[in-house]
Amino acid sequence: MRHIDATQTPLWSLVSGLNLLLSQDIDDDAVCCAVVAKRLRRALRADWLPPEARRSADDTYQRHLLYEDEAGRFSVGSFVWKPGQATPVHDHTGWGVVGVVDGELVSENFAPDPEGRLAQTSVVALKPGATTWLFPAAGDIHRIVNPSTRNTAISIHVYGAPFAAVCRNRYGLETNMAPAAALPSAADGIRAAPARSLSRG
Numbered sequence: 001m002r003h004i005d006a007t008q009t010p011l012w013s014l015v016s017g018l019n020l021l022l023s024q025d026i027d028d029d030a031v032c033c034a035v036v037a038k039r040l041r042r043a044l045r046a047d048w049l050p051p052e053a054r055r056s057a058d059d060t061y062q063r064h065l066l067y068e069d070e071a072g073r074f075s076v077g078s079f080v081w082k083p084g085q086a087t088p089v090h091d092h093t094g095w096g097v098v099g100v101v102d103g104e105l106v107s108e109n110f111a112p113d114p115e116g117r118l119a120q121t122s123v124v125a126l127k128p129g130a131t132t133w134l135f136p137a138a139g140d141i142h143r144i145v146n147p148s149t150r151n152t153a154i155s156i157h158v159y160g161a162p163f164a165a166v167c168r169n170r171y172g173l174e175t176n177m178a179p180a181a182a183l184p185s186a187a188d189g190i191r192a193a194p195a196r197s198l199s200r201g
């Protein structure tokens with residue numbers, strides 16, 4: 001089984017930077033996300049991603065675990081989106097930062113209207129090299145879409161939680177804002193690329 005040699009890739013720099021950042025116990029998610037995004041932008045290249053981390057599927061977008069912090073403070077994964085594939089509308093219950101490697105993605109953001117129904121509040125188009133982030137205090141109900149009819153997209157996501165604990169709730173747009181159901185856990189659907197643990201530093 002092939003392993004990502006994290007010491008020879010931008011993943012090493014990213015993880016090292018995240019270890020340093022999170023050791024500072026930053027309690028402001030906005031600040032944390034902005035710093036994570038800056039570090040993530042340096043890693044937004046496809047050349048270091050192994051083939052298994054770029055694998056797509058016809059039925060739904062694919063999530064591949066790249067790195068899991070041993071202390072559970074953060075995780076890093078690659079997402080692969082065939083044309084038209086999208087997440088459900090969902091939230092995370094924690095901060096998350098998304099960066100695009102290849103192709104283009106759209107982040108659609110939602111918030112409850114005065115009647116409690118979800119309404120779209122913004123749409124963010126993301127080209128290669130671009131990042132966006134979400135955290136609960138700012139409202140983090142969203143959907144990610146590959147709007148292309150021809151091109152596969154690849155993104156790298158950093159979450160402030162273990163990979164299996166991300167994507168807590170999904171929402172139906174035609175119902176009130178109560179979560180419709182829990183999204184699948186890692187054990188249900190994540191196809192993990194072999195990850196190599198790094199010592200904290």
Ligand SMILES: [Fe+2]
Nearest residue numbers: 090092096142
């Ligand atoms: Fe998300």
